[in-house]
Amino acid sequence: MADFVPLRKNQTLRLADGRTITVTDKLGEGGQGIVYRVRYDTGEERALKWFFLGYLKDPLQFYRHLADNIKVGSPSEAFLWPEQLTEYVEGETFGYTMKIFPKGYESFSRYLLAKAQFKNVAAMVDAALNIVAAFKALHNKGYNYQDLNDGNFSIDPTNGKVLICDNDNVMGHGEYSGVLGKARYMAPEVVRGEKKPDKSTDRFSLAVILFMLLVGNHPLEGIKTNYPALTNKYEKKIYGTEPLFIFDKKDSSNAPHKLLHQNALRLWGFFPSFIQEAFCQSFSQESLLGGKERLLEQDWFNILMRLKSSLIRCPHCGEEMFLESDRVTVCQSCKKSVKAIGHLLFGKRAGQDVTVPIFKDVVLYDYHMNSLSEDFATKAAVILEKPGKFGLKNDSNFNWKIKTPSGKILAKQPGEVLVLGADAQIDFYNKNIAQVVVNS
């Protein structure tokens, strides 16, 4: 086998489609290869991932795998998907081009290291929604990721937009890349060696990523797992054979360590009951040991939308907080209680509750107008407050139909404000109805 030779500046390479690219700079280096900046003859710039020859166990098979993924195409714009391969030469290495990483994005690793921080809570929640949406698109296209970990994501801290890189190991259903993943992110059944990565194990990794994004610690690392030497034996225990959620409802023996896991101890209480419940289910013993009870992307999407529309500013201290729809919430910043006067209760979506607390400045999105919409960015309504009453301003393109408890039918055009009266039913669009429920 020939030695691996790094590329040189101004070196030209032929792509599989016959075009040539010129190497102009080195962008980075990792365990699998080197990433260069390259230029097409048209002047357009791309990144080129150039594999270490020894990394490729079966070069031709891997080349064909990448060619297939290029042909099938990117699941969504969140993926920095391979665009074109360099031509295949027997016994030599190869690479593929992809878009260059745009400026402004920060690796998820840097958020975990507290070197990057979201501009506001809304951006953090949007990041979670974007990650979930990307994996839904990936799975819908028949792929699974297999090696989901903190190094694969970058997030724009100002708006929560997500880019997913390192897509070489993305596989079609039933295919297997040979990569098991990174221990901290692998599903326990993969760590135990019972199963190869697939959609279901991806979903476990997704829950780990979401937990770390929101709560800032690892869900399985607590007082019990703090071994002085992390060898394979202990790694298997922590993440495979004896995994235990740090907030397990029945067993507190792996609770967060008061010095090491301060994020978890401080931040868990910020999240509403339905988020805590979603994590408790994701990391229940049934999920960890039986592979059951895992939330689908669609579940997470609806749960995170509920979170997004519960974001308010505390009326006492002005800090951002999530307000429960139907019960008292203690502001974690000032420890004072806040309670919504009522909430909008929608029909369930994919089995998940959809509610919005009635509180000043709470925003509804296109998602809330149309039961088929997954648009969590377009604002469609906002809750206003005047002394003694709350209103819902129609910022959508839909004409709302309202049925009052006495049976009266009202209509609110875009731009108009509906006074939120007890027990009214609002049909936003096509029988997508929310009821105004007064909290007891």
Place this chain on the structure above:
Amino acid sequence: MGMLDKLEMPRKMCPVIFLLDTSGSMTGAPIGAVNSAIENVLPELISMNDSNPDNEIKVAIMTFSFDADWIVGGNELLSPEDVQNSWNDLNAGGPTSMGEAFRALNDKLSVSHGFMKHASGSVAPVLFLLSDGEPTDDYQDGLQRLKNNNWYKVAARVAVGYGDSNDDVLREFTGNAETVIHTNDAKELRNMIRFIAVTSSRVASQGSSVDNTGNVNPDDNTQKTAEALQNQGGSLATADEEW
């Protein structure tokens, strides 16, 4: 403190420990190459730490000639930044007390009485040995003690031999012929130290995605390093090359 004010997630310590031969024969170009190599390796370690939320590299450096001397991190391992800020060029002179070096290393590779204690635990260390000559003391005794040390067993063990080094001894130390590299050229020495130190540190600190080939014992970090060195074809471009 609000919801966004998170602290860094706790990281495991990944110790990177250098044992450097500063015997008289290293005088001149070789010791210059070592000094320059260490200066070049530190920024690479800093940048690895900058993007790794799992483990954090900490450094200790021992020189051995008349005896073994922890010049950096002997009490508590230091961050590569701290090493960079306190780094003074090494001088060469004296015999090659490698046995003493092994004994001194063994003493420190301990949680209870050495420098391996870390609040959030540690992963397997990198043990890097550089030598240019025959041990002038009883290296066997020290090496035997090391071989019984559990940290040594899981460590990524690598060695660079220069000039008249006894590479059999280096191979005995690493326990793997593929992680010992030899050169007779002082200029190449610098690049090799960098290549070996950077690659082994990357393997130990980043833990690489696991595959299921089942060929490698997951705790055999020396073999993992051997494979990583092999993957890169034995050479990397150097930092000061013309781009």
